[in-house]
Amino acid sequence: MNFSGRNPTRRNRKIGCKSQGYKRRKSFGIPNPSNDSRCFYEKLNSAVEFEYALNSQRFTVFVEPTAPGWKYFLSVQDIIELLKLIPEADRAGLSVVVFRQPKRKERIFSPVWGRMAYWAEFGRHTGMSVVIEAQPLDYNYRLKKHVGPVFTQELDALRRDGHRVDITSRYIEISCPPEAIRATQLFRTVPHEIGHHLDYQQKVEAAFDRNEGELDDLISLFFARPQQEREAFADRYAEEVMGAFRRHGIVPFPPLSNRVEAGLNPDWFFFDAVSKYP
Numbered sequence: 001m002n003f004s005g006r007n008p009t010r011r012n013r014k015i016g017c018k019s020q021g022y023k024r025r026k027s028f029g030i031p032n033p034s035n036d037s038r039c040f041y042e043k044l045n046s047a048v049e050f051e052y053a054l055n056s057q058r059f060t061v062f063v064e065p066t067a068p069g070w071k072y073f074l075s076v077q078d079i080i081e082l083l084k085l086i087p088e089a090d091r092a093g094l095s096v097v098v099f100r101q102p103k104r105k106e107r108i109f110s111p112v113w114g115r116m117a118y119w120a121e122f123g124r125h126t127g128m129s130v131v132i133e134a135q136p137l138d139y140n141y142r143l144k145k146h147v148g149p150v151f152t153q154e155l156d157a158l159r160r161d162g163h164r165v166d167i168t169s170r171y172i173e174i175s176c177p178p179e180a181i182r183a184t185q186l187f188r189t190v191p192h193e194i195g196h197h198l199d200y201q202q203k204v205e206a207a208f209d210r211n212e213g214e215l216d217d218l219i220s221l222f223f224a225r226p227q228q229e230r231e232a233f234a235d236r237y238a239e240e241v242m243g244a245f246r247r248h249g250i251v252p253f254p255p256l257s258n259r260v261e262a263g264l265n266p267d268w269f270f271f272d273a274v275s276k277y278p
Contacts, residue, residue, distance in 0.1 A: 030105050040106055041131055042120050044098070048263055049123075052080060052097075055088060060125045063099040063264055070134040071270035072099050073181040077256035079132070082190055085245060090198050090237075093205070095127030096120065099268075101134045113185050116193040118200055128200075130193045132185055137270075139176040147172070150228070157188065178270050187242055187251055195237030199230060 030040050047062040061076055079097060102111075117129040145167065147155075155172070159165050162180030166173040176184075204218045212218070245251040255271040258264050266272035 028105075030109050038121055039117075040103075040110075041098075041100060041115065041117065042122060044100060044122060047098075047100075047122075050263070054080070054083060057088060057092065057094075059095050059097060060122070061097045061099075062122055063268065064101045064134075065265065066101050066134045066268045070101060070136050071178075071273070072132070072134050072268055073178050073270045074132070074186045075256055075258045075269050075272060076264070077258055078182070078186050079130075079190060081253065081256060082186060082251075085250060086191070086194055086241065090241075091194055093128055093201060094130065094194070094197055096122055096125055096129035098122065098129055098131045099134070100131055113181075114189040114193055116196040118196075128197055130190060130197075132189070134268075135176070135181050135185075139181065140174060142171040142173050145170055145172055158184065161188065182255065182271075183252060188238060191238035191242050192234045194241075195234030196230065198237060199233045 032040070036043075044062055044064045047064045049060060049062050051058060051060055063072075063076065066072065076097075076099070083091060096117075112133060113135075114130065114132045117131060119127065120129040120131075122129070143151075155165055158174065158180075161183040162177060163184070164175040164177075166175075200222060204215070204222050207213065207218050208215050213221075242251060257272055258266070258269060
């Protein structure tokens with residue numbers, strides 16, 4: 001009798017291991033093509049581009065069209081008005097402001113209100129950038145109930161911004177109305193990112209100007225610091241600056257509409273789109 005050599009009782013040795021089916025399975029994550037050195041948030045599609053000047057500072061604004069069911073909950077004019085309040089020395093070196101529409105995988109793996117890019121490339125424009133991300137309409141999400149002390153403070157800040165935070169037996173349910181999203185992004189996220197920018201300016205660029213080390217070494221030392229330390233610096237800056245503005249009644253200010261000459265679609269912005277209807 002001839003045998004095929006196949007033994008159906010013998011299991012694949014790789015079953016249950018990471019290498020099982022490795023050649024047939026693609027990794028699920030944010031695409032990172034090897035022929036493109038840009039980070040995912042530097043890749044914009046059909047973005048509107050225009051220039052702004054605040055006193056002696058000039059910077060470029062990019063606005064990417066939003067996807068169906070997504071909006072920007074603050075306008076370009078909102079950010080311009082806030083930047084006018086920030087001391088010019090604190091925002092010196094900021095060259096780009098970006099409104100971007102996150103893609104599906106980016107939203108899964110890197111969900112943020114906004115981010116600071118210490119160096120980014122948007123076409124012919126490069127430099128330090130603040131990136132604000134579009135958010136979905138009727139935005140709500142849930143977290144596991146057991147969170148660390150750092151996020152407990154974040155929950156308190158979300159409540160102050162106007163988000164609804166409900167704690168159930170298993171989860172923390174967070175509902176985000178439009179006014180709360182605007183408050184979080186405009187009056188907390190943007191100053192927080194400016195704080196990161198100022199931290200970098202003081203510890204890297206100013207130190208380099210004082211001949212305290214090579215630029216590459218200073219950059220390495222900056223990012224070698226614990227992330228919690230860098231976040232604490234940005235939080236302190238945002239709290240100090242915005243606290244002073246609140247005490248003087250300067251913020252919060254109501255939503256500002258985008259200028260008509262900017263060539264922006266009002267439907268990309270929640271409050272501009274709402275204002276078109278009675």
